Amino acid sequence: MGEFFDREWVDEVRSRNDIVDVIGEYLKLKPSGRNFMALCPFHNEKTPSFSVSPDKQIYHCFGCGAGGNVIGFIMAMERVDFTEAVKLLAKRAGIPIPENYMRGAVADAREALYRLNTETARYFHRCLRSDEGKAAREYLMRRGVEAKTIVKFGLGFAPAKWDGLKQHLLSLGYDQKHMLDSGLIVASKAGDQSYDRFRNRVMFPIFDVRKRIIGFGGRVLDDSLPKYLNSPDTALFHKGQNLYALDIVAKARDLECIIVVEGYMDAVMLHQYGVDNAVASLGTALTEEQAKLMKRYAQKIIICYDGDIAGKKAATRGLDILLNQGLDVYVLTLPDGVDPDEFVRKHGKDAFLRSVRSAKPWLDYSMDVLASRYDISTTNGKTSFAKEAVKLLGGINDPIQKDLYLKGIERYSGVSLEILYGYMNKSKTARISKEGQGVAHKISAVQKAEQELLNIMANQPEMAAIIMQRITADDFENELHKKIFDIMSERYKKGEKPSPADVFSYFLGEKAEKSVLSIFTNEPRYDNINKFAAQCINTIKRNKIAMKRQFLCKKADDLASAGDREALNILLEQINALDKELLDLKELP
Numbered sequence: 095m096g097e098f099f100d101r102e103w104v105d106e107v108r109s110r111n112d113i114v115d116v117i118g119e120y121l122k123l124k125p126s127g128r129n130f131m132a133l134c135p136f137h138n139e140k141t142p143s144f145s146v147s148p149d150k151q152i153y154h155c156f157g158c159g160a161g162g163n164v165i166g167f168i169m170a171m172e173r174v175d176f177t178e179a180v181k182l183l184a185k186r187a188g189i190p191i192p193e194n195y196m197r198g199a200v201a202d203a204r205e206a207l208y209r210l211n212t213e214t215a216r217y218f219h220r221c222l223r224s225d226e227g228k229a230a231r232e233y234l235m236r237r238g239v240e241a242k243t244i245v246k247f248g249l250g251f252a253p254a255k256w257d258g259l260k261q262h263l264l265s266l267g268y269d270q271k272h273m274l275d276s277g278l279i280v281a282s283k284a285g286d287q288s289y290d291r292f293r294n295r296v297m298f299p300i301f302d303v304r305k306r307i308i309g310f311g312g313r314v315l316d317d318s319l320p321k322y323l324n325s326p327d328t329a330l331f332h333k334g335q336n337l338y339a340l341d342i343v344a345k346a347r348d349l350e351c352i353i354v355v356e357g358y359m360d361a362v363m364l365h366q367y368g369v370d371n372a373v374a375s376l377g378t379a380l381t382e383e384q385a386k387l388m389k390r391y392a393q394k395i396i397i398c399y400d401g402d403i404a405g406k407k408a409a410t411r412g413l414d415i416l417l418n419q420g421l422d423v424y425v426l427t428l429p430d431g432v433d434p435d436e437f438v439r440k441h442g443k444d445a446f447l448r449s450v451r452s453a454k455p456w457l458d459y460s461m462d463v464l465a466s467r468y469d470i471s472t473t474n475g476k477t478s479f480a481k482e483a484v485k486l487l488g489g490i491n492d493p494i495q496k497d498l499y500l501k502g503i504e505r506y507s508g509v510s511l512e513i514l515y516g517y518m519n520k521s522k523t524a525r526i527s528k529e530g531q532g533v534a535h536k537i538s539a540v541q542k543a544e545q546e547l548l549n550i551m552a553n554q555p556e557m558a559a560i561i562m563q564r565i566t567a568d569d570f571e572n573e574l575h576k577k578i579f580d581i582m583s584e585r586y587k588k589g590e591k592p593s594p595a596d597v598f599s600y601f602l603g604e605k606a607e608k609s610v611l612s613i614f615t616n617e618p619r620y621d622n623i624n625k626f627a628a629q630c631i632n633t634i635k636r637n638k639i640a641m642k643r644q645f646l647c648k649k650a651d652d653l654a655s656a657g658d659r660e661a662l663n664i665l666l667e668q669i670n671a672l673d674k675e676l677l678d679l680k681e682l683p
């Protein structure tokens with residue numbers, strides 16, 4: 095995240111951009127009690143559920159769950175990363191950006207790799223235009239790729255040499271280490287030599303949404319294998335975290351949907367024919383990161399893989415991942431098993447868009463695929479179909495989606511909903527016992543008390559001192575809560591007043607972001623804040639002691655069976671002391 099900026103400087107930028115002012119520049123805010131309300135820019139709605147709190151300096155949408163501080167808002171609204179958002183806000187507040195902010199060693203190494211990738215793309219592109227690239231040019235022409243498309247996507251050619259790129263990079267002064275780090279040059283097994291990874295292939299540079307080249311894909315000119323070769327994972331490129339052509343798709347505002355295809359050529363050709371919302375999944379099954387990435391730009395996703403069996407399998411594999419991100423998923427099957435590239439060349443843009451409109455909702459699609467495998471005119475076939483269909487549910491977490499799906503299975507198979515739920519619970523139990531875990535993730539009373547206490551600390555500075563006298567981070571059960579408590583008490587000890595937005599900025603872009611948000615957007619209900627805080631502290635401390643007691647009792651069991659009387663007596667003393675502590679806590683008002 096913000097590793098290149100000094101944290102205090104980021105805090106300064108944040109505090110000089112009042113969240114109400116900033117959001118007010120984008121949305122029409124209406125006062126409502128202590129807060130402001132607006133129509134949420136991140137989901138469709140008719141009545142405002144998007145709330146901005148001047149006290150907490152955070153925003154939160156009760157409709158779609160979006161929320162964060164002013165930096166997070168700019169990230170979501172302007173579709174930029176953390177660094178870019180902070181820069182925008184610094185500019186807005188007239189704060190100069192520190193000159194040395196990207197001079198760190200890590201940043202330097204990354205910058206060097208971006209430069210090396212750019213040089214490489216230029217080299218490949220030149221090779222495509224040179225005599226060496228004749229066969230590749232002919233190949234692209236045969237496949238109908240126009241000159242303007244070659245330029246738009248920066249296509250190139252890696253010559254059929256072992257060290258063409260290597261010699262070129264050496265001549266530009268790049269050292270061996272950077273070349274190996276980029277994955278473009280590979281060390282021989284003995285380690286004493288190195289050579290070009292991509293040879294005799296048409297090259298597709300892969301851009302991130304900020305238009306930087308992060309890696310390459312290469313396709314053979316004939317039928318040799320592997321057909322496609324990608325950059326390995328590097329500091330810049332991570333398989334499954336990017337989508338080819340998303341940099342182009344991302345520029346369009348108000349996208350109706352994103353079409354996901356399998357291959358580079360599919361995406362390139364769709365764009366050439368004016369279908370400008372196609373991305374390629376880079377040969378892998380869709381990942382959670384890719385689903386999240388797409389959700390930043392569109393709510394509706396249309397999967398359009400090859401019509402063959404492998405394509406069908408790949409399409410069903412990505413479904414649960416997309417559904418779990420709350421995306422509206424459709425599946426498009428092109429007639430006669432052709433791929434999108436072939437289809438659009440043969441039938442043109444309008445025919446393709448017509449079939450896009452006929453894409454099936456994911457539910458209908460997966461029912462069709464399954465139904466084709468079983469003879470559902472027989473009772474046996476129906477049962478097998480229903481059981482198999484229920485199994486597909488394994489990856490779907492959302493209870494509403496689940497119910498919808500089960501009703502679909504009922505409609506298709508005639509097997510009653512009751513029996514289907516029975517199948518589901520059976521396969522769920524089997525799964526849980528296999529993984530050896532069945533702990534429900536219900537928020538316990540202790541966790542709730544921890545959250546309430548942290549919320550009070552952040553919103554009532556006068557209470558913080560009292561709380562800090564009575565409890566330490568160590569008393570907290572939850573690791574995230576410990577961390578938040580530490581952050582706040584450190585700031586308070588320095589004489590500062592950390593707002594929820596302050597704390598929030600420590601977790602921006604991290605997995606815990608949503609949990610932190612839910613702690614601070616919770617409106618506590620109490621008559622007497624002192625009494626309420628004392629109750630929370632009490633609950634937390636009692637839990638801490640109970641855990642300790644449980645641990646000691648287990649140890650006591652072991653000692654008893656080992657016959658170690660002396661050690662056991664000491665332990666029992668300790669347990670007694672804990673019991674007394676518990677009793678004392680009970681007597682609190």
Ligand SMILES: [Zn+2]
Binds near residue numbers: 135159160
């Ligand atoms: Zn919303």
